[in-house]
Amino acid sequence: MSTRAGIRGLGASFYDRPVLTVARDLIGCVVRHGECAGVIVETEAYHDSEPASHAFVGLTQRTKTLFGPPGRAYVYRSYGIHALLNAVSEPEGVGAAVLIRALEPIEGIELMRARRGLESLRALCSGPGKLTQALGIELVDNGLDLERGPVTIAERPADWRDVGVTVDRRVGITKAVELPWRFTAAGSRFLSRPVRAAA
DNA sequence: CATGGGATTGACT
């Protein structure tokens, strides 16, 4: 491993594991596109066995990336407006992915502010549609290899290695709402929404 | 070919 830390993307073996494990382990990792980068502070897992997942309907034109090899980006348009970024997980043939829901911005912040038309650091990437706008990720990035880029996800920086992870229910869905498949960096100020109060 | 439903956001009451 001669590449500089934080530049090289995680390889397919990282994603070729149960999607809940990948979703938890992605907290603290770094998403990068060009000069812009941020630490992942919120993820959700989706799997073809449960109806909130796009892959629940089976293999279609839309879901073929989800059923493809692990370590690729699944990018789709939500509500006609927003591009949402996922990391395809589990072996090829299983429709599973991790939705990246929020980042703590660390590099390229001025470009992110220009793309978002906002100043507030907390508002730049605190939602799945916000972070793709801030990083300039669009539908053309669907299917790209997250190890080679242009969008990459790299391992945790040293100061994020021992980040605490909080488990919660997923946001914004109408099916399988009870599954605790949302993961957040404990105490982060950059989440899309607060963690739900304990029962 | 027509229809309907979103893994959301920002503006507004």
Place this chain on the structure above:
DNA sequence: GTCAATCCCATGC
């Protein structure tokens, strides 16, 4: 708190 914007694609006639 409510609600519209707006694109892709799955489904059904």
